[in-house]
Amino acid sequence: MPISDATYAPFDSPEEYILQWTDRIWRDYGLGRLEDHYAADMVVHGAYGPIRGMQTVLRGSLAKKSAFPTRVGTAEDVICEQRGADAFISHHRVFHSGPQTGWWTYGPPTGRNSESRNIAICLVRDGLVVEEWVVRDEYRVVTTLGLDPEQIARTVAFTDEPDGLFGTAAPTDVLVAGESGVRPESHADEAALINEFISAVWGLRHLELVPAFTQRDLFLETTRARVRTRADNYQSDLVQMLAPFPDAVVEVRDIAVNTAAEQGTRVGVLWRLSGTYDGAPAYGPVTRSPVEILGASQFLLRKGKIIREWRVFDEIAVMAQIARARGDVPQA
Structure with a gap:
């Protein structure tokens, strides 16, 4: 069953829905339009815990826009996949750049240019975002502003909710249905490939399998604006990501696949x-x-x-959890 046009109206496609709404809200100072974009009871899952309700999102958006009024978010890619006749999931990769000229959570204006890559994953149903998962390279934001990541990590709060960042158990079979709902039957092989790659290489630590899943000229762009090339450097970076947490369990929580003439076949993955x-x-x-x-x-x-x-996660949020466990005293 094809997706209803009403799901992304008045735009021509789900991709245009995401791109145009982003500009309408952020480029045009249209923060009041959030009530036409988000469901009133929507939930945003972030690195520090869930944010509930459109009005809470609006308050946070006002603060961010005030701190970075001229920051530009440029879309690198939008991966959309249908979720029934009335919904779609969007994995939107964005590169942000712009100076901090107002007060922000981290303190007074620095005047310095902030750079970071974000991935916003939105579940859109009947024209409204009903759930969102937002991942930011906040370490890159902090360092480009000239701030100390360890000091900033002592000042931010991590969720105390007993159910953690997702609030739900991992999907039984993410290839059939993930956090965003039931997947279509299309692109089954591509989704299975990436799920197997993360499960075997990341989860079971079979890093020797990286060359079997990848092309020779592999590129990884990850946190802190680091770039790693070829399989051996990918393996090295992955070991460094996992080594602080030797017992780490990696869950694939959602997968979306899209093929387009210009971008090729891309797979978006939400993981924990x-x-x-x-x-x-x-x-x-x-x-x-x-x-x-x-x-x-x-x-x-x-x-x-x-x-x-392209891999994004928030290392400031990681450091904040560790700082709290260590009993570090917050520093202004």
């Missing part, structure tokens, strides 16, 4: 990493405390193999 900070002391002295990470990746496929991955 949970583990204990008792391994490599990458974030200071180990605490043997639990850490939860909400992450997102986008993969570009070529001839049935991975040629590129």
Whole structure:
């Protein structure tokens, strides 16, 4: 059953819905339009915990726009996939750039240019966003503003909700239905490839399999604006991501696949990493405390193999959990 035009009206496609609404709200100072874009009871899942209700989102958006009034969010890609006749899921990869000229959570204006990559994953039903998962490279934001990541991590709060960042158990079979609902039957092979890659290589630590899943000239763009090329450097970066949490469990929570003439076949993935900070002391002295990470990746496929991955997660949120477990005193 094809998706109803009403789901993304008045635009020509789900991709245009996402791009045009982003500009209408952020470029045009149309923050009051949020009530026409978000359901009143919508939920945003972020790296520090859930945000509930459109009005709460509006308050946070006003603060962000005030701090970065001329910041530009440029779409790198939008991966959309149908979720029944009345809904679609969108994995929107955005590169943000612009100066901090107003007060922000981290303090007074720095005047410096902030740069970061975000991935916003929106479930749109009957023309309204009803649920969203937002992942930001906040470490890159902090460092481009000239601030100290460790000091900032002591000032931010992480959720105390017992159900954590997602509030639900992992999907039984993400290839059939993920956080966003039942997937279509199309692109089954591509979704299965990426699910197997993350499950086997990331989850079971079979890093020796990376070359079997990837093209020779593999590119990884990940947190802190780091770029890694070819399989051996991908393996090295993945080991460094996992090593602080040796018992880490990686869950694939949602998958969307789209093929377009210009962009090729891309796969968007929402994932969760949970583990204990008792391994490599990458974030200071180990605490043997639990850490939860909400992450997102986008993969570009070529001839049935991975040629590129963009990976985003919030290392400031990781550091905030560890700082709290360590009992660090917040510093202004």
